Amino acid sequence: MKSFAHVFTQKFFYIGLAVVLLVGTIMVFANMGSTVSPTPTDLPVALVVEDEGQFGQMMAEKIQGVETPLKWTLLDSEQAALDALDREEYYAAVVLPQALSGQLATLQTPAPKQAEVKVYINQGKSLTAANLANGVIEKMFTGVNAQLREQTLAAVKQRGNMLSTELAAVLAAPVKLTSTPLHPVGSHSANGNAPAVLTQLVWFCSMIGAVLMFLAASKNAEGKSRFAVLLGQMLAGIFVIVVGVLTVLGLATGILGLELSDFWQVALFLMFAGYCFFLLQTTLLSWIGLGGMPILVLMFFFGAPVLSLPKEMLPVISQDWLYSWLPLRFSVDGLRDILYFGNGDNLADPMWTLGWIGAAGVVLILASSIKNGLANKRADLVSSK
Template sequence: MMKQKLVWVLPLIVAAVIFVFSLAMIPTINPTPVRLPIALVSEDQGVTLPNGTATNMGETLTGMIKQQTSSTASADGPAIEWVHVNTEKEAMSGLDEQKYYAALVVPADFSQNQATLLTDKPVQPQLRIYVNQGMSASASTMAGQVLNQIVDTMNAKIRADLLAAAGKQSGKVTVQQASVLAAPIAKDVKNVHETGTHTANGNAPVSLFQPIWMGSILGGVIFYLVISKLNFAYRRSLLAARVVQTVAGAVLALIAGFGLTWFAGSWGLHIPDGTATAIFLSLCYFAFFLMISAVLSWAGLKSMVLFVLLLFFGAPLLSLPAEMMGSFYRDYVFPWLPMRFMVEGLREMFFFGRGLDWNHSTAVLTGIAAVSLVVLLGSALKARQNRQTARGNVEPQTVEA
C-alpha cells in the first residue's frame, strides 16, 4: 500500500482541503462595520437665551457626534456613515426601504428643554433612536450599541459642563436638577421591523437556505446521472429529455417549497404568510435547480466543486451585512452569490410586511431560472457522445441532427 503514490500525496490533499475550507471562517472571525449607514435627523428649532443669544443644540450635538465617530475611523473608513435626513418621517421611510440600519432623531424642542436644565423647573431633553432590527440582526444590534454609546458619551460631557456652570452661578443644585443631571439627555429607543421570537434570532431566512440549496443540488445531480446513462439517437430526443427534466424540476420545486414551509412551521419557526413563503421558496428551488442542471449539462460532475464551494463560502456571508465583510468578500464573493437573493427576499417577507410581489429578489431569481433554462436546453444541441465513448471504449460518435 505504501508504494501507491496517492498515499503519499494524501497529506497534501488533506492540507489543501483544510486550507480552502478554513477560508470560509474568515468573514465571521472578527466582523467590523465599515460605513454602516445610519440616518441623522435634526428637527431642533433652537432657542433664544435670556441674554439674547440664539443657540441650536441640535446642530451642536450632531457636529459632536460626527466628530466623535470620525476620530475612531479605521484604515478602511469610519464605522458609521451618517446620512443627513431632513425629517423624521423621511428617516422612517428610509428604514422601511432598508436604506439605514438605524436612525438618530433630535426633536424640535431639544434646545428649548436643554436650556431649562439649570432652572427651577428642568425638563430633560430627549433623543429618539430607531433600530432597524429586521434588516440585519448583527448590524442592527451593533448600530444600536453605537448609538447608545454616543448618547452616553454626550451625557457625560454635558453633565460636566452643566455642573461647571452651576458652580459658577450659585454652587447649589436642587433635587430636581440633580435628578436630571444624572442623565441630561434621555433616550427613547424603539425597534422597527422587529424580528420577534421563533425566528432563529432574526436569521430565519438564512436557516431556510441550506435545505433548498442541498435539495437543488441533489435534484440536479440525480437527473444528470439518469440522463448520462441514456443514449440518444437524435438531438431532439435529448431536447425532449431536457424538457421533461425542466417539468420535473418544477414539480420538485413545489414539493420542496411547500414541504419546507410546512416542516419549518411545524418545528416552531414563525412564518407570517405560509402560502407566499412556500411559493417564493419554490421559485428559489426551481432557479437553483435549473442553474445547477445547466452547469452540469455542460461541465459534468466535476462542476460540483463549484456548488460545494458556494455553500461553504456563501453560508457565513448570508448572515452578515455587506458593511461588516472584508473588502475581498464584499467586492468579489458576495455579489456573485445567487442565494443572497433568496435570503433578501425572505427577509422582506418575514420582517418588512411585504408579501409575494415582483421585487428585486424575485426578478433576479426569475432571470437566473430563465437564463439557466436556455443554457440547459442549449446543451441538447451540442455533439453528445454515448456512454461507451465517454468511457473511452470506442471512437467518439456524434448524434445525427
C-alpha cells in the same frame, strides 16, 4: 517491517495527503475566511435634525464628528427616515426633535426637564448590525450626557447655587434615548437569520435534486431526443423543489417552532428561488457534467458564512468577490422583505434577478442539447473513418 511500511509506499497515501491538504485549505477559507474577524465599517445610519437651536446643531456636529463604525446620512424629516428604514437603506435612525434646545435650556432654570432623542432600530435589515448600531449610539449619548452634566454643574457652582433635587435627578441623564425597534425579527427566527438558513437549505435540496435529475436524464438516453429529455428534466425539477421546500418549511415550523407570518407566501417564494437555483445548477451539470458539482458545493460552503453577516461586517474581498454576485443572496434579500417587512418594497429587485438567472438557465440548458448533438456527430464521423 515491510508490512508495516506497505501503506506508506502506496501512491494513494500521498494522494490522500494532498487531498486532505487541499480540502482542509478550502474549508478553512470557506468557513472562516469571511467571519474569523468581522469588523463593522460604515454601517449606514440616518440622522434627522429637526431642532434648529444651538443645542441641536452642536449635538449633530458632535455625533457626526466622532469616529465610529457608523456612516451618517442627514435626512430632512422623521417620516423620510421611517420611509428609508422601510426600504432597508439604514440600520438605525436618530431624530433630534424640534424641542431639544428648549428642553436642554431648562437645565439652567428652577424647573429642569429631561430632553428626549428618538432612536429607531431596524432589526429586520440585520439584527446583528442594528443592535451594534444601537450600542454605538447609546455609547455616544452617554458621552453627550457626561458633557452636559459637567457643564451644568460648573454653571451651578459659578452662580454659587445649591444643586436642587430636581436638577440632580435630571442630570443623571439629561438626554433620554427613546429606542423603538422596527420590523422586529421575533424570538423564533434563528436570531434573525431565518432568511439565510432557509435559503441555504433550499440551495442544498435543489443541488441534490439537480444532480439526481441529471443522472436520471443521462441514464439510457441513447436514441432519445436530447431536447425532449432536457425538457423532462426541467419539469421533474419542479416536483423536486416543491417537495424540498415543503419538507424544509414543514419541519422548521411544525417541529422546530420557526414562526412565519405567512407560510404559503414564504413557500411560494422559496419554490421560485429554489427552482431558479435548480436551473442554474442544471446548467453547470449540462455543460460540464458532474465536474460542475464541486463548483456548486463550494458556492454553498463559501456562501453560508457570508450570508450570516451584514455586508458591512465582511472583509472587502468577501464583499467584492462573493457577496456581490452570490445567487443565494438574492433569495435572502427577498425572504427578509417577506418575513420582516411585508410591504413588498424590497421584493421586486431580488425576484427579477432570480428570474433572469432562471431564464438564462433554461436557454443554456436547451442550448447544451445542440452542443451534445454536434459532439456526437463529430464522434460518429471519427468512428466511420
